[in-house]
Amino acid sequence: MAQLASLIRHPVKAIGYEPLDRVALTEGRALPFDRHWAVAHTAAKFEGQPTEWQRKMNFLRGVTGAELMAIAARTEDATGKVTFTHPKAAELTVDPMAEQQALIDWLTPLWPEDQPQPDRVVHVPGQAMTDWPDPFVSILGTGSLDALSDAAGTPMSPHRFRGNLWIEGWAPLEEFDLIGRTLRIGQAELEIRERITRCKATHANPETGQRDVDTMKILRDTWGHQDFGVYAIVTRSGEIAPGDEVTVL
Template sequence: MSGLRLAYICRHPVKSVGYEEIERVALTAGHPLPFDRNWAVSHEAAGFDQPDGWQPKLKFVRGWAEGSLQAIRAEFDDATRRITLSHPARPDLTALLPEDGPALVDWLRPLWPERRPAPAALVARRDGGALTDVPEPYLSILSLSSNRALGQRLGQDLSIHRWRGNLWLDGLAPWEEFDLIGRTLAIGTARLTIEQRITRCRATCANPETGRTDADTLGALEEGYGHIDFGVYARVIQAGDITRGDPVEIVT
């Protein structure tokens, strides 16, 4: 397929607490996107101190429970592990991870509803893995044309950051990404195999600019297409460097 390219690379160093776009990254076989969901904020009902391995998303503070979190933006420095968080309703916070975890949790508390278990601690897996929504070491691949198609159905532009994806492709037909399951993509010097669709939650209904719920993304998916899936999960099978703007080739 000609004209297919990598339009955006996005990551979320702290699960549900900020998104950012990056220009390039080195992928490792069998691992998710580097510094994507390396940390998460547990709540008081989580039942652990620091998790030994993967834990389900219901153990953490996340946008499903409070859409305002969707408006947090992040700037993360890989070398120093220093993160700056911003939100329309909060002063900016700059913190060193994980040392300044308590300050990050305190910054987050005013955005979290009192009716839910309170934010407790910044946590990371003891085995060094990511705290993504699924236990497999996936990264997510999404399509700009599918996002545009859904936005047209809703009558509004949809920010790509509603979906908390990793790699955004430009040049697919709407929903063609679902047809790539079982296929392998070449991006830069890396190779990725597409394995399954991603089922979505109501966090995607919140606007990442304002944090307010303003689009029934799930209803539009269900009514228009008979499902609530958006994007696909992929596994890195060959390490390599990828850069925004790279051509993408379907190799098998």
């Protein structure tokens, strides 16, 4: 039996992973508060606050700044503030939009000096600042992660891949065979749409922020491509939680 092993969101694009106990999915929407904010850099191709989705090269990303991959996040339900931690920085608790300068100041020492610098926090109501404008939820298999870890010769953290839903009980890469199928998880249903092609952000260790595994090469050498995980669209609203059974419809 396959089941939901873990549930993760990333309140600020590329900055902080946050495990969840449960979440309510909404038809046609991304995971709630996943990539709710993003940090634009000084070379962003738009000014001020955008009114629509913007391309990923406008924002701070782990592919450019490996240290970002070691940031963890924790949202305070009572206040909506987010606490950020990193092994090389003091803990910071802020409202990412209202106190954005504090977040910018905290991020700057973790960002490469030779790159366009952190400039401002942005948010587009109703639009997750994901790599694609579609309201995708990413789904990955722990069996695939185990197989990749075996090929790498070292345990690979799921946080390298910034996924939302991790499914336990599938064979390695079984998720690729489910494209076009619908999953029922808890009360919700999601239709799997396409594979996720990976980038060098996955080379960084989420515990240290240092690049220590050539994930791209291992993917190519092991399976002949650079894909890992799949994108899905929520087709039926409902609450999900780790431990929920995953059924292929």
